[in-house]
Structures are given as C-alpha cells and as structure tokens.
Amino acid sequence: MDKILQRLLHTIPVLIGISLIVFSLMHLTPGDPVEIMLGEVGYVSQEDIELMRAELGLDRPLIEQYFSFVAGILRGDWGTSLRARVPVKALILERLPATIELTIAAIVVSLIIGIPAGVLSAVRRYSWLDKLGTLVALVGISMPQFWLGLTLILVFSVGLHLLPGGVRLAFDIPAPPTVTGLLLVDSILAGNWTAFWGTMRHLALPALTLGAPMSALTMRVTRSSMLEVIRQDYVTFARAKGVKEMAVVIKHALRNALIPIVTVVALNMGSLLGGNMIVERIFSWPGLGQLVVDSIRTYDYPVVQVSVMIYALTYVAMNLIADLLYMRLNPRVRI
Amino acid sequence: MDKYLARAEEFVITETLQQKLLRVLRRTVSNIQEFWRLYRKNHLAVIGGAIVLAFILLAIFAPWVTPHDPVTPNFRAIRKPPVWMKGGSWTHPLGTDHLGRDIWTRIIYGARVSLFIGFVVVGFATVIGVTLGLISGYYGGKIDAVIQRVIDTLLAFPYLILATALVGVLGPGLRNIVLALLYKEWIYPCRVVRSEVLVAKEQEYVEAARTVGAGNRHIMFREILPNVLASTVVVSTLRVGSVILMEASLSFLGLGVEPPTPAWGSMVAEGRRFINTEWWVSTLPGLAILLTVLGINLMGEGLRDALDPKLRE
Numbered sequence: 001m002d003k004i005l006q007r008l009l010h011t012i013p014v015l016i017g018i019s020l021i022v023f024s025l026m027h028l029t030p031g032d033p034v035e036i037m038l039g040e041v042g043y044v045s046q047e048d049i050e051l052m053r054a055e056l057g058l059d060r061p062l063i064e065q066y067f068s069f070v071a072g073i074l075r076g077d078w079g080t081s082l083r084a085r086v087p088v089k090a091l092i093l094e095r096l097p098a099t100i101e102l103t104i105a106a107i108v109v110s111l112i113i114g115i116p117a118g119v120l121s122a123v124r125r126y127s128w129l130d131k132l133g134t135l136v137a138l139v140g141i142s143m144p145q146f147w148l149g150l151t152l153i154l155v156f157s158v159g160l161h162l163l164p165g166g167v168r169l170a171f172d173i174p175a176p177p178t179v180t181g182l183l184l185v186d187s188i189l190a191g192n193w194t195a196f197w198g199t200m201r202h203l204a205l206p207a208l209t210l211g212a213p214m215s216a217l218t219m220r221v222t223r224s225s226m227l228e229v230i231r232q233d234y235v236t237f238a239r240a241k242g243v244k245e246m247a248v249v250i251k252h253a254l255r256n257a258l259i260p261i262v263t264v265v266a267l268n269m270g271s272l273l274g275g276n277m278i279v280e281r282i283f284s285w286p287g288l289g290q291l292v293v294d295s296i297r298t299y300d301y302p303v304v305q306v307s308v309m310i311y312a313l314t315y316v317a318m319n320l321i322a323d324l325l326y327m328r329l330n331p332r333v334r335i
Numbered sequence: 336m337d338k339y340l341a342r343a344e345e346f347v348i349t350e351t352l353q354q355k356l357l358r359v360l361r362r363t364v365s366n367i368q369e370f371w372r373l374y375r376k377n378h379l380a381v382i383g384g385a386i387v388l389a390f391i392l393l394a395i396f397a398p399w400v401t402p403h404d405p406v407t408p409n410f411r412a413i414r415k416p417p418v419w420m421k422g423g424s425w426t427h428p429l430g431t432d433h434l435g436r437d438i439w440t441r442i443i444y445g446a447r448v449s450l451f452i453g454f455v456v457v458g459f460a461t462v463i464g465v466t467l468g469l470i471s472g473y474y475g476g477k478i479d480a481v482i483q484r485v486i487d488t489l490l491a492f493p494y495l496i497l498a499t500a501l502v503g504v505l506g507p508g509l510r511n512i513v514l515a516l517l518y519k520e521w522i523y524p525c526r527v528v529r530s531e532v533l534v535a536k537e538q539e540y541v542e543a544a545r546t547v548g549a550g551n552r553h554i555m556f557r558e559i560l561p562n563v564l565a566s567t568v569v570v571s572t573l574r575v576g577s578v579i580l581m582e583a584s585l586s587f588l589g590l591g592v593e594p595p596t597p598a599w600g601s602m603v604a605e606g607r608r609f610i611n612t613e614w615w616v617s618t619l620p621g622l623a624i625l626l627t628v629l630g631i632n633l634m635g636e637g638l639r640d641a642l643d644p645k646l647r648e
Binding site: 029030138144271273275276297301304 | 488493494500501503505506580583584588590600610624629632633636
C-alpha cells in the first residue's frame with residue numbers, strides 16, 4: 001500500500017512539470033503570439049489585437065496567467081479554439097475516439113507480431129531464423145513510419161487492391177450510431193457486421209504502420225527476456241518432469257518473461273503516441289494527431305496546448321498503470 | 336608487451352615533453368588497433384559503418400558527384416523513371432520529380448541536412464547530458480532530484496509531438512529544429528551517464544584519488560568521465576539514428592528546413608501526390624533514410640560489442 005501511495009505521489013512533480021511546459025509553449029514564440037495568430041487572418045487593427053490579448057489573458061502578469069491556466073484545465077474549461085471558434089474540449093473529444101481505436105489496434109498488432117517472433121527467436125537461438133528476425137527487427141526500428149505507411153499503401157491499396165489506404169470507414173457503408181465513438185465497439189453494439197468488417201479492413205494498414213516500431217521492440221525484448229528465463233532452474237525442472245516442449249515454452253517460460261515486456265511496452269508508449277501524427281496524416285485518419293498538426297500550422301495555440309497535454313497525460317497514466325500492474329505481477333516488489 | 340611497457344612508463348615522472356607525447360601517441364594507436372580488431376569481427380557493423388561513411392562522403396562532395404542542381408527545375412526532364420525502368424537513362428539514374436529535378440542529386444544534397452542535424456543535435460545533447468549526468472550522479476541529493484524530475488517530465492511528452500509543437504512555436508529553420516530536438520535529446524546521455532556514475536563513484540580508484548587530495552571537479556572529469564565514455568559513445572551513436580528519423584518526420588509534416596532546400600522527409604511528402612504513377616519520387620528518398628539509420632544502428636551495435644561488453648544483452 002505504501003509503495004502504491006509513493007508511486008502516486010511521484011507523479012505530482014511530473015504533472016506540475018507538464019503544466020509548466022505546456023503553459024510555456026505559447027510564451028516561447030519569438031515576438032507577440034497574438035500578432036502571429038492574427039497575422040494569419042490578414043489585416044487587423046490595434047483594437048483587435050488588444051481584444052484578443054484580453055481574451056487570452058495575455059495582458060495579466062505571467063504568474064497569474066499560469067494559475068488561471070491550470071485552474072481552467074482542472075475545472076474542465078479548456079479554452080476556445082481560435083480557428084474553429086468552438087470549445088477546445090468539443091474539438092478534442094470529437095477526435096479522441098479515432099485515435100484511441102487506432103492506438104489500441106496498433107498495440108494489439110505489435111504484441112501479436114512481436115511476442116511470437118521473439119519467442120521463436122529465443123527458442124531457436126543462433127539459427128538463421130533468429131538472425132533473420134533480429135535483422136528484420138533492426139530494419140523495423142530504422143524505418144521512417146511515413147515511408148512504411150506509403151509503401152504499404154503502394155503495395156496493398158494501389159497495387160493489389162486488397163486493403164483500403166485511408167479514412168476510418170468507406171463512404172458507402174453507413175456508420176453505426178455513435179455510442180462510444182469507437183467504430184468497432186459501436187458496430188458490435190448495433191449488430192452491424194458490415195460496418196464492423198469494413199472498419200477492421202480500414203484499420204489494418206494504419207495499425208500495422210503505427211505498430212511496426214513497437215513490434216520490433218517487443219520482439220527484441222521478448223527474445224532477450226525469454227533467453228534469460230529459459231536458463232532458470234524451474235524451466236529445466238519442468239523439462240525434466242517430462243512436460244511437452246510447447247507447454248514449457250508457453251506456460252513456464254513465457255509467463256515469467258512477460259513482466260519486462262509489459263514494462264518496455266509501457267515505457268515506449270511515447271514513441272507510439274508520437275507516431276500518431278504521422279500515421280493519421282498518411283491515412284487521412286480524423287484523430288488527435290491530425291488536429292495537433294493542423295493547429296500548429298494555423299497557430300491555434302489553445303488547441304495545441306491542450307492536445308499536447310493530453311498526450312503527456314496519457315503517457316503518465318499508462319506508465320502508472322504499468323507500474324501498478326508490475327507490482328501486482330511481481331510479488332517481490334509488492335512487499 | 337608494448338602495452339605493459341607503456342603502462343609502466345607512466346610511473347616514471349622524469350620524462351621530457353617529447354617522450355610524453357610519444358607515449359600518448361603509442362597508447363592511442365594501440366587502443367585504436369585493439370578496437371578495430373574487436374569491431375571488424377561484426378560484419379554487419381562494418382557494412383553499417385561503410386554505409387554511413389558513404390553517405391557522409393556523398394554529402395560533403397555532393398557538387399562533384401552529380402552534374403545537376405538540386406533546386407532548379409528542369410522542364411525538359413519531368414517525371415523521368417529510374418534507369419532500370421523503361422524510359423529511364425543514366426542522365427537521371429534515379430529518375431526525376433514533377434519539376435524535373437534529379438532525385439539522386441536531391442537525395443545526396445538532402446543527406447547534408449539529415450546528417451548535419453543528426454550529428455549536431457546529438458553532439459550538443461551529449462555535452463549537456465554528460466555534464467548534467469556527472470553532476471546528478473556524483474553529488475546526488477537535491478540537484479539530482481531536480482534533474483531527475485525534469486527528465487521524468489520530458490519523458491512524458493512524446494518526442495515527435497513536443498518537437499513539432501516547439502518548431503511550430505519557434506518558427507521553422509535549421510537553428511530552431513536543432514533547438515526543438517535538443518529540448519528533449521539531452522536526457523538520453525544524461526540518464527546513461529548518471530547510472531554509470533552511481534556505480535563508478537563507489538569504485539576504489541575514486542577512493543584513491545580522493546585520498547591523495549583530488550577535488551570534486553578533478554574526480555568527476557578526470558577520473559570518472561574517461562570510464563563512462565565508452566557507454567556514452569555507444570548511446571550517442573544510436574541516438575543519431577533516432578534524431579535523423581525525428582528530423583525526417585518533422586520535414587515530412589512540413590516543419591523541416593524550408594523548401595526548395597532538399598530534405599528527405601519533405602521529398603517523401605511532396606512525392607506522395609504522385610504515388611499512383613511516379614512511385615520513385617517518394618519511395619527512394621525514404622529508402623535513403625532507412626539505409627542511413629540502419630547503417631547507424633548497425634554501427635552502434637558494433638561499437639557496443641567492441642567498446643562495452645557489459646552493455647550486451
């Protein structure tokens with residue numbers, strides 16, 4: 001219990017740090033942020049500039065601005081988009097489900113590819129299969145995601161006409177009524193299997209692209225973690241007992257090798273979340289990543305601040321969950 | 336045998352400057368020989384190093400390698416396919432884009448941007464990170480706590496998102512890209528050095544230095560630093576690859592160096608429109624990124640095996 005409390009307290013300075021960095025984003029602009037933002041619109045009078053400065057609270061002292069920013073975030077008042085003139089919250093909530101669906105799909109893909117490949121590599125250590133797997137994983141880490149996405153579109157959409165290369169669902173398939181915003185869940189709830197299958201097909205390439213670096217990483221960690229476990233006495237004992245090799249590998253070795261895998265996947269959530277921007281752009285995916293890029297391009301600072309913050313908070317939450325999970329999985333840490 | 340003689344000579348206090356220089360030189364040469372003996376055992380690492388070296392040389396000597404100009408359009412040679420396809424020619428070995436600019440030329444000029452940013456950002460980050468890591472690990476206490484909390488905070492921001500937001504705020508341009516990447520990059524060497532220092536400061540040689548009256552700064556930079564240098568070199572090499580990928584992503588998103596200066600990421604982005612017909616316009620620059628980063632990663636793993644056996648998995 002103490003450990004859990006300690007871990008929770010540990011996040012407080014990080015949360016403060018995040019709020020400081022996000023807050024300072026607007027103030028890092030060389031020159032006047034308001035003039036830059038309004039400069040996008042065209043001709044503006046001095047009056048407009050003053051008006052907007054007051055609206056954004058930029059005429060108050062910095063300290064006061066920071067506290068009202070934090071208070072606003074905590075109250076759930078996230079400001080107004082300068083471009084769309086709607087609350088930032090509405091804008092983000094509209095985009096969030098698409099990103100969540102894609103991210104979860106990417107994690108699933110990377111585990112489905114990474115774990116079996118890593119296990120196979122470890123079991124057949126130093127075979128040509130292991131060497132090939134290691135090299136493929138290295139290529140996976142060295143590959144720019146936008147290039148992988150384009151290549152997949154080139155091969156599977158343009159060339160083979162097998163899978164769609166963009167958007168969440170084809171326009172001729174009516175979308176299920178929105179409940180959660182996650183199209184897969186919504187189509188199950190509505191019993192609409194055409195939409196479910198359509199969504200799955202549309203998810204395939206973006207999820208593979210987003211999950212590729214993570215698959216490579218998962219494979220490498222699984223391999224080294226398995227190699228460590230496989231030498232342990234209890235594995236040898238299981239073998240000596242006459243347990244089938246398959247069962248030894250899965251039940252005795254893999255189960256114990258999972259802990260570091262969970263940790264590494266959680267620690268590298270950052271790169272997965274960052275890849276969102278790229279993948280959503282290539283596949284015209286209407287998610288948060290696209291919103292960030294568009295808002296940065298149009299100097300829509302309130303939207304940029306909140307979305308960047310949401311990414312950071314997601315990372316913090318994921319790591320917290322992973323750590324708590326780790327404490328549960330590993331009794332040695334729990335005490 | 337030579338090695339041991341060199342070691343023994345260190346204890347002879349009376350030596351002329353010339354002798355000292357000779358001794359240092361001899362030791363350096365033997366260290367390099369030893370390193371190369373270990374490094375070349377890993378064939379993939381040698382290939383990786385060769386790829387990186389090739390790109391560096393091409394980038395430096397770009398104007399002598401190709402007769403074309405990377406930015407001037409040539410409307411007489413628009414959308415020419417690469418040499419191995421029907422209609423291709425050796426005038427444009429990798430084809431041309433929608434403005435008739437030679438892809439090969441743009442790739443090797445684009446290498447300048449990618450490699451420059453990769454090495455400059457990692458170079459600065461290493462200097463900052465190693466210094467802070469030494470301080471953090473050596474002194475511990477409050478300074479350490481503050482630096483660690485800052486690192487925890489920066490870790491929470493996805494690298495690309497933070498870099499994109501910073502470039503968006505600071506404005507485009509080479510200098511701002513370097514700054515935006517440096518904002519987070521220093522934490523990687525810092526973390527490695529700190530954990531190494533925590534181990535090193537308990538070692539006997541540090542104790543010995545302290546006993547003979549060495550000051551903190553001397554111990555940190557003269558005693559501990561040389562011993563943590565190997566792992567720093569390994570980590571920094573591997574980071575160059577990541578930074579190049581980051582820069583490519585930024586320029587793919589339209590936040591890289593300003594066009595028409597060729598950069599690999601923006602070349603892929605521009606070529607995207609023609610992916611259905613002229614696939615080479617966007618695919619080949621992407622391949623250049625893949626090759627360079629793969630080369631750096633292979634090199635980094637080779638360095639790790641040769642310099643720092645304890646980092647091996």
